[in-house]
Amino acid sequence: MSDELERAVGVLEAKRLARIWSARESFREYRKLIAPTLKDGWFRQSIECDMQQFWDDFEAGKRPKLILTTPPQMGKSILVIDFLSWMAGKNPDHKVIFASFSDRLGVRANLRLQRIIESPIYRRIFPETRLNGMDGDTTGRYLRNKDVLEYVDRQGYFRNTTAGGPITGESLDLGLIDDPTKGREEANSPTMREKTWLWYTDDFSTRFSEAGALLIIMTRWHVDDLAGRIIEADPGITVRTYKAIAEEDEPGRRLQGEPLFPELKSLEFLEDRKRQMRLTSWTSLYQASPIIDEGDMFRPDQIKLIDVMPANIKHSVRYWDKAGTDAGGAYTAGVLMHTTTDDMVVIADVVRGQWSAGRREDVIRQTAEMDGKGVSVWVEQEPGSGGKESAENTIRNLMGYTVKAEAVTGSKTTRSEPFAAYVEAGRVMMRRKPWNREYLEEMRLFPNGKYKDQVDASSGAYNKLTLGKSTLGVWQMYANDVAAKRAAEAGE
Numbered sequence: 001m002s003d004e005l006e007r008a009v010g011v012l013e014a015k016r017l018a019r020i021w022s023a024r025e026s027f028r029e030y031r032k033l034i035a036p037t038l039k040d041g042w043f044r045q046s047i048e049c050d051m052q053q054f055w056d057d058f059e060a061g062k063r064p065k066l067i068l069t070t071p072p073q074m075g076k077s078i079l080v081i082d083f084l085s086w087m088a089g090k091n092p093d094h095k096v097i098f099a100s101f102s103d104r105l106g107v108r109a110n111l112r113l114q115r116i117i118e119s120p121i122y123r124r125i126f127p128e129t130r131l132n133g134m135d136g137d138t139t140g141r142y143l144r145n146k147d148v149l150e151y152v153d154r155q156g157y158f159r160n161t162t163a164g165g166p167i168t169g170e171s172l173d174l175g176l177i178d179d180p181t182k183g184r185e186e187a188n189s190p191t192m193r194e195k196t197w198l199w200y201t202d203d204f205s206t207r208f209s210e211a212g213a214l215l216i217i218m219t220r221w222h223v224d225d226l227a228g229r230i231i232e233a234d235p236g237i238t239v240r241t242y243k244a245i246a247e248e249d250e251p252g253r254r255l256q257g258e259p260l261f262p263e264l265k266s267l268e269f270l271e272d273r274k275r276q277m278r279l280t281s282w283t284s285l286y287q288a289s290p291i292i293d294e295g296d297m298f299r300p301d302q303i304k305l306i307d308v309m310p311a312n313i314k315h316s317v318r319y320w321d322k323a324g325t326d327a328g329g330a331y332t333a334g335v336l337m338h339t340t341t342d343d344m345v346v347i348a349d350v351v352r353g354q355w356s357a358g359r360r361e362d363v364i365r366q367t368a369e370m371d372g373k374g375v376s377v378w379v380e381q382e383p384g385s386g387g388k389e390s391a392e393n394t395i396r397n398l399m400g401y402t403v404k405a406e407a408v409t410g411s412k413t414t415r416s417e418p419f420a421a422y423v424e425a426g427r428v429m430m431r432r433k434p435w436n437r438e439y440l441e442e443m444r445l446f447p448n449g450k451y452k453d454q455v456d457a458s459s460g461a462y463n464k465l466t467l468g469k470s471t472l473g474v475w476q477m478y479a480n481d482v483a484a485k486r487a488a489e490a491g492e
Contacts, residue, residue, distance in 0.1 A: 023125050027052045030086050033121055035078075042253050043074070043242065043261040050240055051083045055090075058174070058213045065214040065237045067227050069288040071244040074261055076217050080178050081109050084158065085116040087174070089126025092151035097172040097207065098160045101182040106160030107146045109178070113158060114149065129154075163226075164199045172207045177216045180226050184281070187221030188448070197229050223290045224450045244270050244286035295446040297413065297420045298455070303440070305432045309348065312341040316348075316375040319461035320364060321453045322382075322390065323354070332360050333453035334367055336375065337461035345422060345462060347430040350439055350454060357390070361397045368401050377403040378464050380456070406464075412456050413447045419462040 023030040028048040031038065038044070050068060057064040070076050084096060100106055116122055117131055130152040132144040142150040149158040161167055163180035177200075186192045208214075218227055230237060245267070246254050254260075259267040274282050284290035316338045323330035336349040351367050353360075368377055377398055381391040391405035408415065422428055423443075430436060439454050446455045 020125055024090070027055065027083065027086055030125065031082055033125065034085070034116060034119065035082065038075070038078070039261075039263040041261055041263040046253070047076075047079060047240075047242070051079070054213070054215060055083075055087065059091075061211055063211060063213055065234070066216070067230065067237060067239045068215075068217045068242070069220050069227060069239070070217070070242045071260065071265075071286045071288070072219050074242075074264065077105070077109070077178055078112075080176065080217055081112045081116070084109075084176070085113055085122065088113075088117065088151065088156065088158065089122070089129045091156070092129045092154040093156045094173040095156055095171055095209070096158045096174045096176065097167060097170060097204075098158065098176045098178065099163045099165065099180065099204065100160075100178045101163055101180055101186075103162055103165075105178070106162060110146055110149065110158070110160050114144075163196055167203055167207055170207055171209055172212060173209050174213050174215065175204060175208060177204075177218065177226070179218045180216075181218070181221045184221065187225060190224075190450075193222065193224050193226075193229075196226050200226060200230075220284050220288045220290045222284065225290070228290070241288045243288055245274075247287070295444065295448050297416060298443045298446055299424045300440045300443045302424055302426045302428070303347075304426070304429045305436065306346075306429050307432050309338075309431065310340050310344070310346065310429075313338045313346070314341050315339045315465050316371075317378060317461045317464045318367065318371055318375050319378045319380070319457045319464060320394070321380050321457040321460065322360065322394070323453065330354075331451060331453045332363075333457040334364065335454065335457040335461050336371060337458065337465060339465045343427065345428045345465070347428065347439075347458065349431070349433070350435045350457075352435065352438075352454060361394060364394060365397050368398050368403075373401055376464070377401055378460060379403065379405045380460055381405040381407045383407075406460065408460070412452050412459070415463065416446070416455055416459040418466070419459045422462065422466075 019029065019033060023033045028045065031048060047068065047070070050066070054064050054066050068076070080098075084098070087094060087096070098106060098109055100109070114131065117129060118134060122129075131149060132140065132142045132152060134152070142152050143157070144150065147160060151157065156173075159167075159170060163177065180196055180200075181187050205214075216227060216230070218225075220227060222228065227239075231239060242260055244260050244265070246256050246258050246260075248256050257267075259265060259270055270286065273286065277285075280291055316336070318334055318336045320334040321332065323332045331352050331354055333350060333352040335347065338346040338348055340346065349371075351363065353363065355363060364377075368375070371377075379391050379394045381387050387407075388405075395403050395405060430439075442449055442451055442454050443458075446452060
C-alpha cells in the first residue's frame with residue numbers, strides 16, 4: 001500500500017472514529033450511524049434534541065418527567081427504541097420498564113432493541129453493553145427473552161409490558177410509556193380510561209427508584225386520556241406538543257399551515273386525512289388538542305332561566321347520585337327538582353362535591369334539613385352489597401325524612417331520555433345560580449363528557465316526579481313532537 005493510500009485510509013478511519021465518539025455523546029449523531037436511511041427533517045432534529053435534553057437531565061439527577069405528543073405514524077416508536085439502545089450503551093446499569101397498549105408492540109420493541117445491540121455499528125460505539133449469547137457468553141445467567149433483556153455483567157435491564165400489565169416486584173430507573181391507548185373505542189370508554197389511570201398510579205408509578213425518570217410518547221385521543229390526567233395532576237410536568245399542521249408561525253421551524261414532517265407525510269396527505277375524519281378526531285390525533293364531542297341528547301338552550309320560583313309548585317324531589325372519593329375522581333351530586341300544576345319542571349338547586357363517604361353523609365343530612373320535610377329524597381343505589389350498604393346508611397342518616405333508595409337499571413343514557421325530551425320541548429326551567437354554568441356544560445356534552453353526575457341525578461329526579469303520574473302522558477306527547485321535529489330536520 002502506498003504512503004498516499006495509507007494516509008487516505010488513516011484519514012477515513014480517523015473520521016469514522018470521530019463519528020463513533022460523537023455518537024457516544026450525541027443522540028442525534030448516534031441515530032445517523034445506526035439508522036442512516038431514516039428520513040430527516042427539522043421535526044426529527046427537534047425531537048432528538050428533546051431526548052438529548054431528557055438524558056442530560058436524567059444523568060444530572062433531576063428526575064425529568066416529559067410527555068411528547070405527536071401525530072400517528074411519525075416514527076416515534078422507532079425513536080423510542082433507538083433512544084433506549086443509546087441509553088443502554090451509555091449506562092447499562094439503568095433499569096427500564098417499557099409499556100404500550102399491546103403485548104405485540106412490546107415484543108416488537110424488544111426485538112428491535114436486540115437487533116440494534118447486536119449490530120456491528122453498535123458494537124463499535126458501545127462495546128461494553130452485551131446481551132446473553134454475545135461474545136461467546138451463553139451461560140444463561142442473564143435473561144434474554146421476549147419480555148426481559150438483562151445486560152451481561154451489569155445491573156440494568158429492559159422489560160416490556162402492557163399498559164395494565166403486571167410489574168409487581170420490579171423496580172425502574174426509567175419508566176417509558178409508548179401509546180397506552182389502543183384506539184377510539186377504548187379512548188371513549190370511561191371504564192378503560194379509569195383502568196389505565198389506576199394502573200399508572202397504583203402499579204407503574206410505585207416502581208420508580210429515587211432518581212427515576214418518566215417519559216411518555218403518545219398520540220392524544222381524549223381530554224381525559226392518560227396524558228390529560230397526568231397533566232392535570234402534575235402541572236409542573238414538561239409537555240412538548242407537535243401538531244401535524246402548524247396552527248401559527250413557529251419561528252425557525254415552519255409557517256402557519258405547513259406540515260410537521262413533510263419528508264415523511266406531505267401536506268396533501270395530511271389534508272386528505274383531515275377531510276376523511278371528524279373534526280374532533282383530527283384535532284385529537286393529529287393536532288394534539290383533544291376536544292369532546294358535544295352530546296346529541298340534550299339541548300340546554302331550551303332551558304329557561306328564572307330569578308323567582310313559581311308559586312304553583314306541585315311536587316318536589318331531591319335525588320342523589322353518590323360517589324365516595326375525597327378531592328378527586330367522581331362527584332356526588334344532589335339535584336332538587338319540582339313540578340308545577342301546569343306540568344313544567346323546575347331545576348331549583350344543585351349540591352355537588354368530591355367528598356369522603358363520612359363528609360358526604362353530613363352534606364346530605366344538612367341539605368335535607370335546608371330543603372325541609374316537604375321534599376322527598378331519593379338515593380341511587382349502586383350494584384352489589386357495597387352499594388346497598390351505602391344506600392342503607394343514607395336512609396338511616398335521614399331518619400325522620402321521606403327517603404328511599406333506587407337500584408337503577410339500564411345505562412345512564414337510557415335513563416336520561418325522558419328528561420332530555422322534556423328539556424327539548426321547552427318544558428324545563430332553572431333557577432339562576434352560580435352552579436348553572438357547570439350544570440349546562442355537563443348537559444351539553446352528555447353522554448360524551450367526563451362527568452355525568454348532575455345529569456344522572458337530574459334524570460333520576462325527573463323520573464321520580466313524573467313517571468307513573470299524569471305528566472307521563474304529557475312527556476310522551478312532547479317526546480313524540482320532538483321525534484317528529486328531528487326527523488323533519490334530517491329530511492326523513
